[in-house]
Amino acid sequence: MDQHGQRTVRERVLDGDVPLDAAGFRREIQTSWQRCRLVGVRPTGDEVPFRPELERPGRLARAAGPVLDRLAEQIEDGPVSILLADSEAQIIDRRTGHRELTDALDRALVSPGFYYAEEFTGTNGIGTALEAASPFVVSGAEHFRENLQEFTCIGSPLKHPITGNVEGVLDVTCRVGDGHGVMKPLVLAAVREIESRMYADASRREQLLLEHFLRANRRATSAVVSLNEDVVMANTAASALLDLSDQATLWDWACRLLGTGDECTGEVRLAGDVVVQARAARVGERGSMAGVVVEMRPHTRGDGRALAGRRSATRPHEPREDDTLPGRSMAARRLRDDVGAALTTDRPVLLCGEAGTGKLHVARHLHRRRAGQDPLTVLDAVVAQDDPAGWIAKLAKVLADGAVVLRHLDRLEPALVERVEAVVDAAAPGRVMATARTRGDSRLLDHFPFSVTVPALRFRTEDIADLAPALLAAHTSRRPVPRLSPGTIRTLAARDWPGNIRELESVLVTAAVRAMGSDIAQEHLPPEYRCATGKSSGSPLQRAERDILLETLVEARGNKLAAAERLGIARSTLYRKMRALGIDEKHLPTP
Numbered sequence: 374m375d376q377h378g379q380r381t382v383r384e385r386v387l388d389g390d391v392p393l394d395a396a397g398f399r400r401e402i403q404t405s406w407q408r409c410r411l412v413g414v415r416p417t418g419d420e421v422p423f424r425p426e427l428e429r430p431g432r433l434a435r436a437a438g439p440v441l442d443r444l445a446e447q448i449e450d451g452p453v454s455i456l457l458a459d460s461e462a463q464i465i466d467r468r469t470g471h472r473e474l475t476d477a478l479d480r481a482l483v484s485p486g487f488y489y490a491e492e493f494t495g496t497n498g499i500g501t502a503l504e505a506a507s508p509f510v511v512s513g514a515e516h517f518r519e520n521l522q523e524f525t526c527i528g529s530p531l532k533h534p535i536t537g538n539v540e541g542v543l544d545v546t547c548r549v550g551d552g553h554g555v556m557k558p559l560v561l562a563a564v565r566e567i568e569s570r571m572y573a574d575a576s577r578r579e580q581l582l583l584e585h586f587l588r589a590n591r592r593a594t595s596a597v598v599s600l601n602e603d604v605v606m607a608n609t610a611a612s613a614l615l616d617l618s619d620q621a622t623l624w625d626w627a628c629r630l631l632g633t634g635d636e637c638t639g640e641v642r643l644a645g646d647v648v649v650q651a652r653a654a655r656v657g658e659r660g661s662m663a664g665v666v667v668e669m670r671p672h673t674r675g676d677g678r679a680l681a682g683r684r685s686a687t688r689p690h691e692p693r694e695d696d697t698l699p700g701r702s703m704a705a706r707r708l709r710d711d712v713g714a715a716l717t718t719d720r721p722v723l724l725c726g727e728a729g730t731g732k733l734h735v736a737r738h739l740h741r742r743r744a745g746q747d748p749l750t751v752l753d754a755v756v757a758q759d760d761p762a763g764w765i766a767k768l769a770k771v772l773a774d775g776a777v778v779l780r781h782l783d784r785l786e787p788a789l790v791e792r793v794e795a796v797v798d799a800a801a802p803g804r805v806m807a808t809a810r811t812r813g814d815s816r817l818l819d820h821f822p823f824s825v826t827v828p829a830l831r832f833r834t835e836d837i838a839d840l841a842p843a844l845l846a847a848h849t850s851r852r853p854v855p856r857l858s859p860g861t862i863r864t865l866a867a868r869d870w871p872g873n874i875r876e877l878e879s880v881l882v883t884a885a886v887r888a889m890g891s892d893i894a895q896e897h898l899p900p901e902y903r904c905a906t907g908k909s910s911g912s913p914l915q916r917a918e919r920d921i922l923l924e925t926l927v928e929a930r931g932n933k934l935a936a937a938e939r940l941g942i943a944r945s946t947l948y949r950k951m952r953a954l955g956i957d958e959k960h961l962p963t964p
């Protein structure tokens with residue numbers, strides 16, 4: 374209770390009087406009392422997430438390192454700890470010389486590797502400062518988690534002075550009662566110093582990149598690009614060659630191959646199946662690389678044709694009219710091959726795949742390539758039971774002189790199968806397509822001898838950058854469509870996407886609205902998408918097990934009882950495996 378005898382916000386949350394999810398709760402409270410908004414956020418899980426292999430955001434660690442060293446010297450063995458967290462609220466550095474405080478922080482899991490995003494941990498100095506994008510003090514019972522309630526924390530976001538993006542949080546923590554009067558000025562002075570170091574670092578790196586770019590461009594006869602994760606400089610030949618996602622591809626490729634060397638060469642597959650012969654040279658010192666200069670010569674297209682002028686006809690960053698199925702992954706190439714083979718048959722074609730993978734999209738694409746602008750009617754088998762006679766009459770009418778996609782045909786009411794079979798058999802075979810999750814043992818689907826499997830997005834996450842322009846273009850009139858920053862692409866690629874392309878589409882549309890016309894950075898993503906789900910970790914066997922589990926859970930529309938039955942395991946085993954393999958229940962489709 375507060376001093377007016379009212380239940381505190383935290384008590385109301387614990388009593389279940391406010392919506393469970395952090396965003397909903399925040400909305401409710403925002404309209405009443407701003408302070409409540411900050412002290413009342415409820416976490417969505419029981420555990421503090423942890424990822425051991427810390428990927429230190431280079432520029433943040435570079436700028437903050439010397440400042441943390443100096444602060445650590447100043448506080449010596451005083452009862453104060455300094456924490457540095459990245460933009461996902463993962464602690465990446467901790468400095469404290471005080472033995473008891475160190476033990477207490479370790480017990481409370483306040484140490485490098487743990488995530489303190491508000492949605493996982495509730496109100497805390499790191500996650501809440503990130504959410505509020507301003508300095509934040511939280512003490513004792515104001516923390517949501519009990520394990521944090523012995524501490525007072527002051528967190529302040531670290532904003533990049535050029536991009537304005539929040540790069541992380543500097544937090545100073547002490548025990549409640551140890552007095553934190555001087556901590557706030559200490560934090561704010563350190564934040565100012567780190568931000569100005571970020572500015573100096575960015576300017577120095579950009580300056581270096583520019584010098585190396587100009588030097589390489591002077592002697593080059595090929596496409597030259599100079600880049601790091603934030604900046605890209607390209608000559609005319611490179612601008613015509615590169616697509617919006619290629620910056621991330623080239624940067625990842627160069628970082629991987631450069632290792633400890635200063636130069637590397639090799640083939641790089643860019644968006645749209647374009648292969649270039651590339652040579653990359655490091656810019657800057659080892660350990661504080663400013664970027665790379667890459668010289669590229671177009672090789673051939675994936676289909677073996679020469680590349681001449683391949684992008685000159687389209688404006689850069691402008692999605693072309695949907696004449697291709699984008700993607701650079703093996704799965705995307707296999708899909709294009711299968712679609713190519715389907716074009717050569719005049720049999721009914723079945724598009725199989727999990728919900729939201731783009732089966733209907735592929736069917737439309739196939740139809741356009743077969744029949745140009747001729748109309749295509751989509752009939753959803755799920756609604757056939759509402760008016761069976763009308764639905765079947767419409768099917769027959771459409772098939773008399775046009776083409777049809779029977780959507781979700783595996784979900785057709787069994788009583789209607791025979792009548793639909795008769796209509797499909799009487800139609801010109803090349804005019805009928807259907808979509809279904811699996812072929813299963815459906816008698817009706819046997820009438821579709823040719824099938825194309827549309828892969829789940831988790832098997833083709835390297836295609837996210839290629840899919841994004843088309844997905845965004847369909848929902849915004851803004852041109853050019855916003856681009857995804859390399860960090861955003863990496864974050865999105867590390868997820869499982871049980872809702873497949875449909876889920877990606879909705880995340881991108883939300884992010885584009887938040888980005889308000891600028892490129893989409895990680896902080897524009899909905900909070901639950903800002904950190905990886907651990908998809909890529911684990912042994913090959915664990916990844917395969919995870920795929921099977923996910924596939925079954927998606928098939929069972931998130932129903933754990935049904936999924937456990939299909940897998941032949943107990944429900945408790947399913948829960949245990951889900952936890953062990955990092956499958957997050959809240960991202961599964963709802964039954």
Ligand SMILES: Nc1ncnc2c1ncn2[C@@H]1O[C@H](COP(=O)(O)OP(=O)(O)OP(=O)(O)O)[C@@H](O)[C@H]1O
Pocket residue numbers: 698699726727728729730731732733734735780808840843844874875878
């Ligand atoms: N290659 C693509 N390019 C652009 N948008 C796509 C692509 N694939 C799918 N989409 C978009 O993703 C969403 C889901 O696609 P679609 O409806 O085709 O999926 P589906 O597999 O048929 O789903 P369901 O089985 O649930 O009906 C749609 O908005 C679609 O436009």
